Amino acid sequence: xxxxxxxxxxxxxxxxxxxxxxxxxxxxxxxxxxxxxxxxxxxxxxxxxxxxxxxxxxxxxxxxxxxxxxxxxxxxxxxxxxxxxxxxxxxxxxxxxxxxxxxxxxxxxxxxxxxxxxxxxxxxxxxxxxxxxxxxxxxxxxxxxxxxxxxxxxxxxxxxxxxxxxxxxxxxxxxxxxxxxxxxxxxxxxxxxxxxxxxxxxxxxxxxxxxxxxxxxxxxxxxxxxxxxxxxxxxxxxxxxxxxxxxxxxxxxxxxxxxxxxxxxxxxxxxxxxxxxxxxxxxxxxxxxxxxxxxxxx
Numbered sequence: 001x002x003x004x005x006x007x008x009x010x011x012x013x014x015x016x017x018x019x020x021x022x023x024x025x026x027x028x029x030x031x032x033x034x035x036x037x038x039x040x041x042x043x044x045x046x047x048x049x050x051x052x053x054x055x056x057x058x059x060x061x062x063x064x065x066x067x068x069x070x071x072x073x074x075x076x077x078x079x080x081x082x083x084x085x086x087x088x089x090x091x092x093x094x095x096x097x098x099x100x101x102x103x104x105x106x107x108x109x110x111x112x113x114x115x116x117x118x119x120x121x122x123x124x125x126x127x128x129x130x131x132x133x134x135x136x137x138x139x140x141x142x143x144x145x146x147x148x149x150x151x152x153x154x155x156x157x158x159x160x161x162x163x164x165x166x167x168x169x170x171x172x173x174x175x176x177x178x179x180x181x182x183x184x185x186x187x188x189x190x191x192x193x194x195x196x197x198x199x200x201x202x203x204x205x206x207x208x209x210x211x212x213x214x215x216x217x218x219x220x221x222x223x224x225x226x227x228x229x230x231x232x233x234x235x236x237x238x239x240x241x242x243x244x245x246x247x248x249x250x251x252x253x254x255x256x257x258x259x260x261x262x263x264x265x266x267x268x269x270x271x272x273x274x275x276x277x278x279x280x281x282x283x284x285x286x287x288x289x290x291x292x293x294x295x296x297x298x
Contacts, residue, residue, distance in 0.1 A: 001029060004046055006036040011164050019161055037081030047092040054096040054207055055089050064251045067127035078130035086141045096148040098206050101135055103155040103256045104128035113257035116215045125251035142213035150206045155219030155258045159196030160285040172286050175237050180244040187227030190255040192219040195273035205267040219258025220271045236283040
């Protein structure tokens with residue numbers, strides 16, 4: 001197995017290096033190459049040596065709010081990076097590519113839960129638009145070149161090693177430090193939180209079949225309000241949160257909710273970890289981390 005990442009400074013690269021060290025400590029076949037998917041020459045060079053049977057493309061600039069600040073960067077990394085990988089895979093004869101999409105492509109969808117055939121032409125952030133473009137590119141490479149392409153719409157993934165800027169990680173850190181947590185809106189927004197091991201199960205299931213071109217939701221199918229999430233974190237942390245309420249942010253959708261009918265029937269996907277189980281598991285992992293890296297919280 002090969003890994004390819006630029007280890008950029010979106011959050012502290014030392015966290016990423018620590019994760020890599022833990023993978024290497026397993027002493028299993030793994031080679032890491034540092035590189036940037038938006039740089040065509042670097043991506044094509046990666047495919048010059050080994051003969052890959054599949055590509056799992058998880059590289060992207062992530063986050064709705066940061067994409068509003070740097071929309072061009074998100075298009076360059078996410079869209080051009082996906083073109084570079086698909087083109088390199090095509091030239092190298094790699095037939096199967098699995099690509100991370102996002103529940104953000106559904107936008108403000110009045111129909112609940114979200115199904116893969118819902119209209120998705122109204123994204124409300126540059127990040128969502130970039131993922132929508134990636135889905136279209138995946139279809140092009142299947143239609144024109146016969147490549148097997150799977151798009152996976154992830155729904156708010158959390159668990160050990162979650163990015164430090166995401167709500168669950170940030171809230172746990174600030175609750176532990178006795179610092180206020182920022183709640184955008186009245187706490188009624190809801191997300192379909194999905195534990196990382198369930199996401200991995202869905203990805204692995206995709207590697208074992210050929211689909212032509214397909215889109216699958218990978219979620220928990222159980223929306224949780226922001227207020228309920230804070231309560232679960234308080235219970236697991238055994239500490240009350242200090243709430244700082246702020247206006248709703250542009251680009252945020254009111255609710256996400258994955259319909260898993262297609263994923264269940266085609267992939268055998270069935271999430272196992274509920275939010276009531278997952279939050280204590282995350283908090284336990286968080287507590288076990290020593291020498292936590294400063295992420296800039298004040």
